[in-house]
Amino acid sequence: MNEHVIRTDRVGKRYQSGDLETDALCGVSLAIPRGSFTCIVGPSGHGKSTLMHLIGGLDRPSEGQVYLDGSEISGLDNNALAELRASRIGFVFQFFNLLQGLTAVENVECALMLAGVPPRDHRARALELLAMVGLGERADHRPSQLSGGQQQRVAIARALANTPDILLMDEPTGNLDSRAEAEVIDLLMRLNSQGTTIVIVTHNESIAARASQVIRVRDGKLVLTTTGEDL
Secondary structure, three states, X not given: OOOEEEEEEEEEEEEEEOOEEEEEEEEEEEEEEOOOEEEEEOOOOOOHHHHHHHHOOOOOOOEEEEEEOOEEOOOOOHHHHXXXXXXXXXXXXXXXOOOOOOOHHHHHHHHHHHOOOOHHHHHHHHHHHHHHOOOHHHOOOOHHHOOHHHHHHHHHHHHOXXXXXXXXXXXXXXXXXXXXXXXXXXXXXXXXXXXXXXXXXXOXXXXXXXXXXXXXXXXXXXXXXXXXXXX
16 A cells, blocks of 8 residues: 555646646645645635645546546546546535535435445435534534534534545635634544544644644745655
8 A cells, every 4th residue: 555645746737728838736746645634725816725625536647647546546537537536535615515405314325326325225324424523413404504513523424424535625714713623623633543544634723733734835936845854
């Protein structure tokens, strides 16, 4: 098993609008150790989310390679990338993206269906995941009946439906107050202690202070990586 669950080799991403080309990322090489709690930090608009989309197989680099467990994924076709995301990676975003007409448990059940879990197991597994994130008693509540922090925890439970090796998170506390943020980060630290690799894109330095690795991005370039005792 590869020591680094994610690795990039000089990845770049270029967008074109008419005759105008914009480099969102330029030659970024990084390694994310298995089981780490990694934060990708930098100002808004400097390439953090683009980098997350590339390492999660949501987009393809214009140049360079992305590796998962030592195997290149940047050249996979769309179907193979979709299968990879469904089986190996969980995604959580700033906006919870819950289905408003469904209860918490039904939102998680939808993810279990997409993950290929047998229908007979959906309800029990969804309730188990909600209990894991501290929302067992809120299973029958709709998103409008939940606080922001609770909605984000439902989103995390949903992301865990495929028992992912990696949780990729884009500003997961960006819409939360300080108390809800603390609850979500404590949950993520607990998941990390149980072996899940956590990668968070954030501009929040208080979250970065709790990470085992911090990758700093500015103007589309990696400017600094700090780990362990360097933090």
